[in-house]
Amino acid sequence: xxxxxxxxxxxxxxxxxxxxxxxxxxxxxxxxDIAKKVGMSVGNFYNYFSSKDILAxxxxxxxxxxxxxxxxxxxxxDISTQEKIExxxxxxxxxxxxxxxxxxxxxxxxxxxxxxxxxxCEGMIxxxxxxxxxxxxxxxxxxxxELHDQDFFSAFGxxxxxxxxxxxxxxxxxxxxxxDDYKQSISENIxxxxxxxx
Amino acid sequence: xxxxxxxxxxxxxxxxxxxxxNAHSFLNLDYLGELLEKTEFLQHPLLPSKYALSxxxxxxxxxxxxxxxxxxDPSLKRAGVFVDKILRHYAKNAKYIxxxxxxxxxxxxxxxxxxxTNSGILFNEAEKNGPLQEYNAKIxxxxxxxxxxxxLGFTLNMIIDRRKIVLDEEHRPQELxxxxxxxGCTRNEYFEWKVDANHFGEKEGCLFYKQGCRAPMTHGSCNxxxxxxxxxxxxxxxxxxxxxxxxxxxxxxxETKTNMSIPADAPVGVPKRAYLTVTGIAKTFHIKRLEExxxxxxxxx
Ligand code: SF4
Ligand code: SF4
Numbered sequence: 001x002x003x004x005x006x007x008x009x010x011x012x013x014x015x016x017x018x019x020x021x022x023x024x025x026x027x028x029x030x031x032x033d034i035a036k037k038v039g040m041s042v043g044n045f046y047n048y049f050s051s052k053d054i055l056a057x058x059x060x061x062x063x064x065x066x067x068x069x070x071x072x073x074x075x076x077x078d079i080s081t082q083e084k085i086e087x088x089x090x091x092x093x094x095x096x097x098x099x100x101x102x103x104x105x106x107x108x109x110x111x112x113x114x115x116x117x118x119x120x121c122e123g124m125i126x127x128x129x130x131x132x133x134x135x136x137x138x139x140x141x142x143x144x145x146e147l148h149d150q151d152f153f154s155a156f157g158x159x160x161x162x163x164x165x166x167x168x169x170x171x172x173x174x175x176x177x178x179x180d181d182y183k184q185s186i187s188e189n190i191x192x193x194x195x196x197x198x
Numbered sequence: 199x200x201x202x203x204x205x206x207x208x209x210x211x212x213x214x215x216x217x218x219x220n221a222h223s224f225l226n227l228d229y230l231g232e233l234l235e236k237t238e239f240l241q242h243p244l245l246p247s248k249y250a251l252s253x254x255x256x257x258x259x260x261x262x263x264x265x266x267x268x269x270x271d272p273s274l275k276r277a278g279v280f281v282d283k284i285l286r287h288y289a290k291n292a293k294y295i296x297x298x299x300x301x302x303x304x305x306x307x308x309x310x311x312x313x314x315t316n317s318g319i320l321f322n323e324a325e326k327n328g329p330l331q332e333y334n335a336k337i338x339x340x341x342x343x344x345x346x347x348x349x350l351g352f353t354l355n356m357i358i359d360r361r362k363i364v365l366d367e368e369h370r371p372q373e374l375x376x377x378x379x380x381x382g383c384t385r386n387e388y389f390e391w392k393v394d395a396n397h398f399g400e401k402e403g404c405l406f407y408k409q410g411c412r413a414p415m416t417h418g419s420c421n422x423x424x425x426x427x428x429x430x431x432x433x434x435x436x437x438x439x440x441x442x443x444x445x446x447x448x449x450x451x452x453e454t455k456t457n458m459s460i461p462a463d464a465p466v467g468v469p470k471r472a473y474l475t476v477t478g479i480a481k482t483f484h485i486k487r488l489e490e491x492x493x494x495x496x497x498x499x
Contacts, residue, residue: 122482122483123478123479123481123482123483124478124479124481124482125479125482128475128478128479129475131478132471132474132475132478135458135460135474135478136470136471136474138457138458138460139457139458139460139462139470140457141457141458142457142458143457143462147458149456149457149458150458151458151459152458152459152460153459155458
């Protein structure tokens with residue numbers, strides 16, 4: 001059997017921890033739980049992450065980089081702002097289906113346990129790759145005349161709050177239809193709310 | 199005595215469409231007296247001159263340095279003669295032609311009123327299609343609204359000393375225009391941590407976001423070669439308008455253009471994505487010393 005590299009083991013911990021944290025919450029999940037899930041000793045776990053708080057911050061940075069990378073690809077493609085909105089919505093919902101633990105962690109741990117992130121993750125530090133791409137998206141949209149000019153957070157809250165809310169309903173199994181069925185109408189709603197007013 | 203006179207640099211200061219600001223600015227040069235020992239103004243609108251403007255307009259003599267102030271307007275006359283004719287006559291045999299101020303360099307304020315006819319002598323905004331193309335090699339642009347007296351003093355001294363003046367793509371001396379006005383601003387620390395000034399004239403805070411300061415996108419040495427040796431716009435709490443650039447005057451001088459509160463232009467040389475990342479992070483820091491009047495801050499931690 002091929003030996004796993006340190007990087008692969010670290011990724012294994014990240015996946016396991018994301019699942020446990022998003023299922024059971026930050027406080028209930030313990031390091032022995034995570035170590036057990038990846039099949040390593042607690043002692044060995046500490047070679048990778050020196051504390052649960054540090055792991056928690058690494059996880060949010062990992063998610064932020066993942067989302068940032070995907071939105072960056074959309075930002076850099078030569079399509080209209082309306083099409084970009086569809087692609088961002090689609091990417092976000094696909095992530096929620098394929099790797100629900102990522103979005104769950106963002107909503108249930110990062111946004112709900114702010115005290116864990118207050119040192120070293122102040123403000124936007126740990127989510128900056130993601131926020132930066134959203135800034136680029138909005139700035140380009142206004143510069144090209146497709147979106148109306150307003151405060152960044154008003155637009156950001158509308159966009160991400162909507163997506164977060166839908167994924168939350170989906171996670172709670174409240175949505176009557178599959179998540180994909182909503183992509184089209186949600187993209188339209190977001191575009192209509194943000195587009196230039198004539 | 200007589201022979202010394204002959205070695206003086208012969209300068210002709212000709213005016214196009216101008217407010218006179220550059221001529222006045224030059225009078226504030228603190229070593230003007232010394233410079234005048236080494237130069238002879240054949241004609242200057244304010245300084246004692248050898249000839250009257252009407253005599254110069256006869257186009258019978260020549261000069262070493264032709265200084266042109268103001269925008270070029272083909273229909274303008276001085277002393278009854280088309281400025282275009284006077285300009286071309288003296289440009290031909292001058293060793294250097296200096297465009298002083300942004301109007302002469304790029305068109306400036308007067309181009310804004312009549313964009314079809316008015317321009318700088320070599321450039322029309324950023325386009326190099328002004329009337330003196332054939333003298334391209336000897337034209338130096340000293341942009342600024344008005345030109346900083348020291349920048350003109352420096353350039354004339356370089357010419358007197360026969361030193362090489364290295365120019366940028368817009369024909370401005372690199373020595374004076376390679377840095378940004380942002381360099382040397384006493385508010386740099388506020389810029390880094392994104393602490394804004396809320397009012398003009400405040401000692402604390404940076405004028406970039408709320409007052410429209412263009413210094414991070416403006417080439418010039420206003421904050422390293424101070425005006426009258428004592429001050430600059432940003433030091434006194436007024437935003438830089440970017441008057442040395444070819445796009446001056448822009449509209450809304452007291453505003454930084456933003457899209458969704460994100461500045462449309464990043465500082466020169468900084469990729470926008472990187473700038474936004476750093477800015478987003480810097481904004482989340484709260485540095486007590488930078489958030490209150492400096493004079494009240496006590497380091498009692
Ligand atoms: S006030 Fe202007 S020059 Fe000074 S730091 Fe701010 S942006 Fe730079
Ligand atoms: S500070 Fe800016 S506006 Fe003022 S003179 Fe310098 S370049 Fe022009």
